[in-house]
Amino acid sequence: MPGHQLAPDISGDDDPSDVLSAERAHLTTSRAALRAMREHAGSLSADAAGDWVSRQVLQGLLDQRVAALADHPDTPLFFGRLDRTGDDDLPMTIHVGRRHVHDDNSRALVIDWRAPVSRAFYQARPSDPMNVRRRRRFGFHGGELTAYEDEPLDQGVPLRESRILTEEIERPRTGPMRDIVATIQPDQDEIVRADLGQTVCVQGAPGTGKTAVGLHRAAYLLFTHREKLARSGVMIVGPNRAFLSYISSVLPALGEVKVDQTTVAGLVGDHSASEDATVATIKGDARMAPVLHRALWMHISKPEEGLLITRGVNRFRVPDHEVREMVASLRGTTRYGPGRAALAQRLAHAVLVRMEQRGESPDDRVQDAVARSKPVKQIIDQVWPRVTPGQVLFRLLSDAEFLARAAKDDLTAGERETLLWARPPRSWKSAKWSAADAALLDELADLLERTPTLGHVVVDEAQDLSAMQLRALGRRCRTGSATVLGDLAQGTTPWSARSWEEVLGHLGFTDGAVTELTLGFRVPREVLDFAARLLPSVAPTLAAPRSLRPGAGSLSVRRTADLAEAVTAAVREYAGHEGSIGVIAADAAVPALASCLAAAGVPHDVLGPDSSPEQRISLIPASLAKGLEYDHVVVAEPADIVDAEPRGLARLYVVLTRAVTSLTVLHVRDLPPHLS
Template sequence: MDAEQWNKEQARVDDVRSQLKARIARDEPLVSELKSQVVGIRSEFWDDVTVNLAESDDRIETAVSMKQQAEVLSERERSHRALRSGLQKMRRLLPAPYFGRIDLVEDGTDGTPEPVYVGVASFLADDGETFLVYDWRTPIASLYYDYGPGAVRYETPGGEITGEMTLKRQFSIREGRIRSMFDTGMTIGDELLQDVLSRTSSSQMQAIVGTIQQDQNAIIRNDRERLLIVQGAAGSGKTSAALQRVAYLLYKHRSRISAEQMVLFSPNPMFSSYISSVLPELGEENIKQTTFQDYLELRLGKRWRLEDAAEQLEAVLAGPEADEEIRLRAAAIRSKSSVRFLERIEAFASGLLRSGMRFKGFRLRGRVVIARGQLEERFYGMDASIRLPNRIELLKEWLLEELERLETEERDADWVREEIEYLDNEQYRKIHKSLSRQRRAGADEDESVLEERLLRAEVARRTFRPLRRLAESLAWVDAAGLYKDLFRGEHAADAEEERWSEIGSRTLSALEEGRLLHEDAAPLLYLTELVQGFRMNTAIRYVIVDEAQDFSAFQFHFLKRLFPMAKITALGDFNQAIFAHSTELAASAWLQRLYGPEQTKTIVLRRSYRSTRPIVEFTRSLLPDGSGIEPFDRPGELPVLVRAGGPEERDRLLAADLLELEASAATAAVICRTEAESRAAWERLRRMPGLEKLKLVTKDTVKFETGLLVIPAYLAKGVEFDAVLLYDASADAYGEERLRKLFYTACTRAMHVLRMYAPGEPSPFFADAAPGSYREANPARS
């Protein structure tokens, strides 16, 4: 780039920043003044409203006065929000107003190229029409990500625009100074990516839109299919693209979609904290974030002691694969997470229209007032064409009417007279208020008789209130009993799943103890909803599922029914499918059928950006089909296998490496196989000099922090660290094929440094690694 071009571009940066500073200086006092006005109006609202309710005309005047004051407040609040939003965008632009430029000649014009500068937000000149910077989400900005110089086209609300791109230029600008600038072709230049990727990690994911790649842009701007499946290699930018997609959709549909109409299902609360700053950095509000476990707890937590996914995985990893208990548990997880089991439950629910429905009777003071048999008789006495949830609704209406009738009957019972003696003073005052009202209304009934009648009604009403609540909540539908039926009798005999009899026996034992295993939670809730009717949230328009490979068929079907108006984006990596119930996203036939092939699109991200080339070349060689993963060409040191003479030497060597890395790495993570191993490692390592502040991350950790950490591999998914130190890379820890993906997941968390410690014979996975993709260090023999 010659000096003349450089100086010209720097002069434009200076000019744009000058206009930004002037606009910020103009708007800051306006925002402050409007805020003061809003606070003042709120605090003095009733002082400025004329309140007079004596006459009808006065009441009208009061209503008009309140309406006028509310309208003034609303107008000031809108003005304040709009001006504050614009001010925040200008402040974000000030250090680096833009990161890209394209020159476009639109077809049908005079052939003069129009320069288009792309940044994190739009900025107009004082005339209100000339774009000095275009928001990266505008239709024309898509050209920067999707094309190189040559023929181009893009969609606008008014139709398709075609033309020719004559220049594509990228900038790295910091605090108003151009650090680097280069003209490029199709892809975002490696120089810019090298700069971004060589930085150290932080406690929160960064919102970087200047390096979005073409395949990532396809994810961001897709707004057609109901289901968008993204299968991406570790470090391919899946989550970043998903959050940028949210920001794009909020921008595109800003007149009809708000952040409250989007929800993100993340793997755990710590991950939610890690990504929480991305959308605010992009100028948008955070969307709702939750986990599927949170939803299960909401729906089932009052009735059951729920096992979560982490506890389930810990149970499976607690012993060798050959252990009979481990084999049976793994078989149960696979079976209960399968499409076959889902179809069995759906067929079972359909059969309940003919027979097998289970109900609970209603008891009052130790005696049955509505028997199960009555409920069954009415249920099966309905028209055969009525759907299952509709029958339940009709039965509920009958139950409420029947309870009202029984309540009236019970008022004359002897027990009611006895209960009157136990009414407290407050209840007596309530009765006497009612008595006074009826007396004023002209009731001619004897006062003592009227008092007793009211007291009896109050006692009966209080006694029947819990029964009415049970009726309203459908607690009389024995969903747990129905689920148990799948594991006993003829239903168990018909099952084709492996070892179903043994699985059923263990399942029934857990349910009898009030425990709900993780693999049972979604199927039980799915059956419950099939019977009672699905709860729906029609307000949600977009659902993002991260680590979607860890979602079962039941969970995906649940999301489809729970959010019937929503489009779903499912992001994941089957190579990190560490749970027994995992879903192969790109190759799953049942997932393709969820909305149908015509409403489903799959995008595969093959390039890995997180780690250096040596780390990616090592980790991809661990996988049978890892050759499809493309490393970004960022140099770095080879991964290191450290052979130690035993656990004590391993701890000493690892501690020394941690202290050495602390000076250069923002985050260095000691990754262990399980939480139990993590806690034991943390206890040993933090006793060593200099490691007293070593942090332990558990499933209860809600905030991701930088520094020196110890963390289980499954909690590290989706997060990245400057350095990863694999605590035990021996054959004792990772000797079984089922642990290959867990080993891969742990290693792919490393950005710059990967060291693996084997206090014994190394894992057999090293034998599969590409020759020369790692080096060995043997301090014991050096």
């Protein structure tokens, strides 16, 4: 780290107890230094700023700094160490951790995992040691250092499987998602450290850590491009609020407390009126973009009269043909709102030219006065009327003739008939919009006024977004870049993407790089192989995922006569083991199962779109399971999950891959043929 001196080598001798003692002492010293850093940040005052606004901004920055320096006692401050060969000017010994820590003398005790020198912790290997002779991994329990493991990198000896790494990956979990800084694999690290200017698309099979990779890339970019992204911003977009709650602790644990996390609905408008899937599919199609463009600009009419301005005894006229030329030159070359303002200024300028021709000397104030005058406003309201997105969409969905003219050949007659409201609302203000409408309204809003953009956007479960939703996200990073995450096999919407090139095209990043993660670390192999039987039906072009964890005995598939009783028994059995428990069923079956668990005295949470689970046992509707993980999963009646929606097999694939330790499948009906 520039400007900081690193801690000296504390390797001691080779006695394990001495090594552990030295490393524990370094951990104690580092935690004390972090507390001192936080106390110093908390002692700083914003009073030195010159005015109230500056003081508020500075105080906000100081508060963020204090929050970023929070110590998490149950989380190791550092998880690795590099002993270097000294072939360059870098220090001989580096402790790698979640954030940079230095003492009062600016001597670095822990180096941030995102720093360039820390890259060797993830990438060094005997064939390319990257100037590292030894990599040390640490085992922790409850924040206390319990073990270490050394990997020699300069002897050309193949590395053995890391016990500490395996145990950390398989460690049971409760509560929100954890960071993976201690277990990032080389192929994941390449994605995490991709440059800010590059849009990366990750096709990730279940358990490959694609969500974690996306979050860690956001943290890496914020570290590497702090000043730029502090101005432009970073946003995480997830499929629902339950998912956002699940991942909410990852970035704060990495010291990044100023990152917005939202859903597509949170961005474009949280409209939820019910709508037939056929209608929603048409509205989500990219063909709607030119339809909306025409619908908006069709509101402009041809001027029938010129402009007459009276100032004192003088009258100034701009003929109708000149007004038509102005309108024609602006139409379609700018956004609707700025075009309307520009027309007012052009009309005023034409009047000023005529004033000058009569010997007057008007200035900018006169032009602004003319632009705001009643005659100019009248002609603009007639020719270029003020409209809202809701007004335009209301007219499009309620006026068959207007829809036909706007659609041209982009929509068939049958599709236009499907789109039209059977019973239109009385006005656009009383209209109840659907989630698909929200993306159309957002498209129209951008045609009216330019949407502000961000420096980077991370989009998870992107395969489930419609073309129009993807366009809405692309608008928000048109001058930045994106990290696109998902799995084509887990596409559960009628408009699910069939290729990532298609997704990147709708986002506006046709040059984005597509990377595939097929090696899983979380889902046991026995479970993953069972779920992969569905792949030929849901995503025949994808390679079958592989898992590093054999997971013998992790899968149990049982037919039962009483589903509720079997689910209760399975939950009680899992309650005797460590880790979280998720019961996943078809949405319609959740209330009955919740009643049975409650009657049996089993404490549990029922996961909702906006809820955060507090109990160890969660009952999850299948539609909300995507992106979540549980140590033990009970799946109730797979056939009901398949029957509940058109892409039910894809939904079942999602559900079956939520387990990281064990999976129990209970069924009264026959299993889908693919699983029999």
